[in-house]
Amino acid sequence: MRGPRLKFPLALLALISGPVSQVVAQQQLTLKALPAEPPPAESSAKKELKATWRTDKEARTLMLNVPAPRGQIVDRNGVPLAQTRVVQYLALSFPFLGEKAADREILEFAHTRLRKVNAALGKAWTMPDDRLLSHYKNRRWLPLVFTYQDNILEEVNGDQQLRLFDLLRPGSGVVLQAAYMRYYPKGACAPHIIGYTGRVRQLPTGPIQDGDPLFEEIEGRSGLEKTFDKDLQGRPGVTSVLFNPDGSKDAEEVQRRPMPGNNVVTSLDFNFQKYVENALAKHTRSGAMVIMDVKTGDVLAMGSFPMYDPNLFCPGITDVNYARLKMDKREPLFARAYQSTLPPASTFKIIVSQAALETGEITPRTAYYSGTSLWIGNQEFRNWSKEPEGSINVVTAIKRSTNTWFYQAALQIGAQPITDMAQRFGFGEKTGIPLEGEPTGFVPTDAWMMQKYGHRMQGGDIANLSIGQGRTLVTPLQVAQSMCGIADGNVMPQARLVKQVQDPQDRVLQPFPVTVRRRIALDPAARETVVKGMIAVVNASGGTGRNAQLDSKINIQVAGKTGTAQWVADNPRTDENDERQLAWFTGFLPANDPMYAFAVVYEGAPGETVGGGRIAAPIVSEVFENVYNNAPPDDPLVLLAHSKDAPKAIAISDEDEQTDGEASRPDGVDVPRQEFQPPPPPQQERRTVGGFFRKLFGRE
Incomplete structure (x- = not known):
């Protein structure tokens, strides 16, 4: 080959x-470095090299x-x-x-x-x-x-x-x-x-x-x-x-x-890589972006900013240049895209939504009253918005990234379905790319909590888990990989960074074929609801990620999710260990026929107020507009955008945001203190022979 x-x-x-x-x-x-082929037979007339003295x-x-x-x-x-x-x-x-x-x-x-x-x-x-x-x-x-x-x-x-x-x-x-x-x-x-x-x-x-x-x-x-x-x-x-x-x-x-x-x-595409790096340099102080092929898992771009010129190391790096790189507070030698472990913030709500819908306890029309905060025990958990959202369903909650809805949904279903779904998408595991220093990240579980603290995850832990805060840590590459899974719905591909090793004659010595990392087999109806929410984030009125929309002349719809996290930078070489914020945006496109999955993260400076929709989302639109505008006419993305048979954009109607009614707060009016009311315990089933046979034969 x-x-x-x-x-x-x-x-x-x-x-x-x-x-x-x-x-x-x-x-x-x-210096004679001759072609990579066996040397010719030595001529008997050639002078023998030896010392005759x-x-x-x-x-x-x-x-x-x-x-x-x-x-x-x-x-x-x-x-x-x-x-x-x-x-x-x-x-x-x-x-x-x-x-x-x-x-x-x-x-x-x-x-x-x-x-x-x-x-x-x-x-x-x-x-x-x-x-x-x-x-x-x-x-x-x-x-x-x-x-x-x-x-x-x-x-x-x-x-x-x-x-x-x-x-x-x-x-x-x-x-x-x-x-x-x-x-x-x-x-x-x-x-x-x-x-x-x-x-x-x-x-x-x-x-x-x-x-x-x-x-x-x-x-x-x-x-x-x-x-x-x-x-x-x-x-x-x-x-x-x-x-x-x-x-x-x-x-x-x-x-x-x-x-x-x-x-x-x-697997990199040089053009994709440069579009990513140029956008990061333009819009961020420090951050990362990953783009993956949804079907193959190929890493098409994986940019970490700030960067450095590796030619500084050729043939060796001076002490002055090395000290400059090491002392830079932004850590240009650090590969943020696959080495940084960060709280995923509200991007994790996609995982929570899929988990909640697959339990059956939450339906697309399940309503929770979502005020400005929710009290769990004696602790107040706030929403990002200072205005109450009212009674909303999961599509609206994703679109608006409403914390208080997700607190209640997570407390309703418990931690186990969420952590199981996160692990199903590869969180808490290395992606397996052939680079040193890739961490596993971390997803807290009931088992881990029992081992470390002697109890399962409690209300406050579950609330933090539901919005991607607390102990949950992920890499940008893991987030992009999870979006491949959401985009496909059935399988999640193995992330591939190297396609093959070949000799100087272009013969393939070691191929790295496309492989499936995991069959995730998402419930189709649940996935459809989640994707509608992600499309609403970018394309519907009130969506938090509208800045990710591509130019109106480009017939490509983006599905995404914003996120903003509280974060304490762990950098012993700087004095910037105070609390900072992260801005995320992740998703895939085209929404109706996914080709590319992506994840962007921006690391805010100390004291800087950031937002995923305001800072991270525009990076996505800039990168993919460059991809589209500079692609050849036969590029698959261009062909899909202009094809008469291309799937139509998915519209988010009022019906998608309908609920089963107001959720315990009349007229949508907020109250000073909204406390979480745990769901009533299930009724005990009478343990009779008749009940046993009804279960056995499905006659409920």
Whole structure:
């Protein structure tokens, strides 16, 4: 099976196909990273590389490892997100200065050339004297790279090489040393997913050993770079180099060609990812957004803001830049989209609604009087609105996000159906994406409460649970995954971040097929009612998420749910551990034929008042308007919007918001104190033989 055809950078192709033309100075090792295929049979006429002398210790044969070019990480369409490129460094090439060369003579040779290079380029590169002497005595056959700044290698670009034309002549003692370096061509795009690399170790400094690397090797340190490090690494090559007694290179032979690493094809869509990141940068101080394909579970975009440029880590990051990233109070290195655990706020009301309707104790027309607050015992639980909502049903309660309705519904059915439904949607479990640091989140249960506190969840606990507050913690990725389940109704797909690993010839080595995470089999009638409520949130008068509506010219209806949570940031590196607010918006579209599920969260600053409908919902409309307006004509979303056979938008009529009557408060007038009245206990059934048989045969 073949995967999408990927393109290598031209500079890398030139390097793989033969010697680097610039690396031709005397005593310099030519880097030969040849095509990833078996080497041809050795010709008998080829000169055998061996030392035919045994009396001069300067002449020797070296067997050196040539690190392989690291494989690419690309989006679903082959757009490169991580590549390898060829760079050039400056190095000292010591001649043999005689068996009795004084330290002063060795250091003068090195310092003279360093001064000339620095004068030509306006640099201040230097090398400790003990390092210069050690290299001459132990490793003078190999170039000594000296272009370090803050212990990080600096490459020499083409203009700088031209300015050093005279200094780079053969025998001058200064040469160019080619190497591979990781490169992120899209800059700060999906850095928390792609990750970054770092050097495995510094180059050896003692006597040369067979197998020493020709230049620094790198390894994955975070993200997919780390998870798929073995796939990306490739296989190093081996080159044999023969030096004459005077220290000059006599011949070089490739014993084994480097094998380029494999390529990782992600599920990401670069365009979706950039739309998400641009919207987060425009609208948030810090936050995240996830977009998933409802049918496949593919993560099409997963943005965390603020971001960082992973090129800062290539070939290594300076202490100053790393300190700047670590000390930033907004934590740009933190992958909020899949690592942050936050209270889901009112987005959790979708789970509560589905659970309540499936119990049968709550129907689409069940009415609760919903005032500005509800007293449970001696504790007051407030609604977000300062005006009473009156007697309303579940569709209106979702549309208006009415806390007091959900308090009463949750107390009516108890905690167990809610926590069971939450676990059915994957809350409290990792989604299983191949990235380190994904938490499970947390959903409190009666069993957990019994173990920790010795009692089941009580009234206040259930009230908090019903509005996504209290101990419940979720990640934005989990919320988006749950929306896939609501959108489909029957199954919830496994979240997929990587589609396949393929070799440099585009052959698929390891596929990651689309799989079903869980069959959730939602009650269709209950789901239909919940979806009507979500459509009303965005499209009906009084809905809390009307800012998520797409442009009227786009015939696509959004179903969603707003949420605003109280939250205490757990960040020991800042002094911002006071209470803050979160703004959520989640859902799917098109509402009548779901394709994409999403979740957005905005982290408010200390003291900032936020709202899901005001801050998070506009991010959704901006992102998906960009998706639609920039999509090709044959894009499925565009085709669906213009199709004559497309399902019509679902209208929310007055009938959908009808109830079974006023709920214990005449004329919809609020009262100063509304107390929860628990439902009457069920009547005890007479335990008779006749009753047993009626149950057995269904004759109730």
